[in-house]
Amino acid sequence: MPRSSFSPPHLRALLRRHVPEALVWRRRIAFLGGAVLTGLVALLFARLADEASEMFLALTGRWPLAPLLITPLGFAAIVWLTRKLAPAASGSGIPQVMAASRDPDDGLSRLVSARIAIVKFIMTVAALLFGASVGREGPTVQISASIMGYAHRLMAVPLRASVYIAGGAAGVAAAFNTPLAGVAFAIEELAAAYEQRMALLVMAAVLIAGMVSLGLAGDYVYFGVMGQTLNVHQALSAAPVAGVIGGLTGGSFSRLMLSAGRVPTAPMRWLRSHSVLFATGCGFVVAFLGVATGLTWGTGYQTAHAVIAGSDVPMWFGAAKFIATLATAISGIPGGIFAPSLSVGAGIGDVLRSIFPTYPSGAVILLGMVAYFTGVVRAPLTAVIIISETTASRGLMMPLLATALIADFAAQLVSKERLYHGLSQRFETGVERKIDG
Known part of the structure; x- marks a missing residue:
């Protein structure tokens, strides 16, 4: 007589797999919670970056020659502070996330740590405050990868390449309000070590971060609607x-x-x-x-x-x-x-x-x-x-x-x-x- 599919051993196996304490649930909570936080941080980052740019333009409107002094001094101060506090916060942040994905555990402490993410956040805003020709999208990728890494560490989930891929791609989605671009970026640019079986969670994280941005910032189109076509x-x-x-x-x-x-x-x-x-x-x-x-x-x-x-x-x-x-x-x-x-x-x-x-x-x-x-x-x-x-x-x-x-x-x-x-x-x-x- 075949053994019942609801026998005690089978039920215990189901419980071990599906109760909230199980690894699969902790991983889902880490991905989704990290995605929500990524969307919120990306919105804050965007707001502060825009305000910094507006403050600089207001300054140049009042004193047109002031940047000849404050911009070089600002660059010098930012580089000095970055090298002193967190050298891995320099540049865009995307190369750091790619390198971190190849050694996830070491990458969290060396390339996408909380210290690096905070310095990245502050110094990018400062760069815009001094008129630098920079964007916030690359830094958002590094900051988002850090958020996702710590979300997994908090939930005691082993770090994998997909963690940083999901975080970085969610950052792109939230920064541009473009979820599909986040998915494409994850597959095309970040995913040198992409884990196909994690694709669903990666895309879920990207879409959730985009939805958070969409819900709080509204249904806006980054550069405005352009309806022209070419024959x-x-x-x-x-x-x-x-x-x-x-x-x-x-x-x-x-x-x-x-x-x-x-x-x-x-x-x-x-x-x-x-x-x-x-x-x-x-x-x-x-x-x-x-x-x-x-x-x-x-x-x-x-x-x-x-x-x-x-x-x-x-x-x-x-x-x-x-x-x-x-x-x-x-x-x-x-x-x-x-x-x-x-x-x-x-x-x-x-x-x-x-x-x-x-x-x-x-x-x-x-x-x-x-x-x-x-x-x-x-x-x-x-x-x-x-x-x-x-x-x-x-x-x-x-x-x-x-x-x-x-x-x-x-x-x-x-x-x-x-x-x-x-x-x-x-x-x-x-x-x-x-x-x-």
Whole structure:
């Protein structure tokens, strides 16, 4: 006679698996609780970052030349404090999360600790307060990975690569209010050690963080709704041109970023060994460009938004923002390159708009944005979904994807090594250098 499926041994096995004390439930609680906290912290971070940018712009409006003094000094102070308090908080934070995912237990203490996350939070806001050309999306990834790591530690759940992948992707979703982009980013960029069986919890964490952001901040579109489309002929003409120009330019940024920490010449070695002085010089470059143009400060969000909406910017805007972002990124201060890269891409799109004057201008701008962003981060699917979700331009999905794929190929001609993967290598060995993206 077959043994009953409800025999005492079977019931005990079911209880061990499904009661709240079981590992599977603790893991679910850690993922979902961490996702909620990630959404809340991301919203607070966004609010403080925006206020810091507004305070700086108010200062420049009253004293236009003040940044020539306060921006270099601010860069120097931020780098000095970061190196003293938490060297792994420098740069964007995405390379640190990628490195932490390869050794989760060591990564929590060395690359995404609470101390590092707090320093990252404060210093990124400070960077915007001094006019640095940085974004908050990369730092949100590192902070969110830290939150997810500690949520698992609190629930006594073993750390895995998927913990940091989920946290980082949830950070992208909450920062841009783009859940689908968070999922794509998890699979395409962070997941060198992706655990397929954890996919459901990872996506749940991403969606919950996005829902928290959506619920508290409202149903907003990051760059505003852009409803223009391109017909087949226009797409076949514009996508290759945008892909090649944006990909080569973005690849050049990536190569310069990677080379800045590796060039063996004596002057560069001397500069790298005098990090505060180097940061001061980078701050002066950012200040000079900002004072001269009035357009290169901060994330570049407002300028990109205005260009998408149809406003004109000078032809040199993209180049000026490129230099300001590069100087900020290699200085070693905490801050990301997502938002500034989208702003540079808008500048490239404005140049493309003069090449295709009869085409829908907003659509051409988005092609430039997705091309340059892809060239920098080499994640075409993430780039397409971010642009599509932040502008509600789903009618452009195919032209955007074609542009991104061409840009990815073009970028490889300039820089074969992907930016974040190259930067993450210096954290895998435990050597946190000054220059990081």
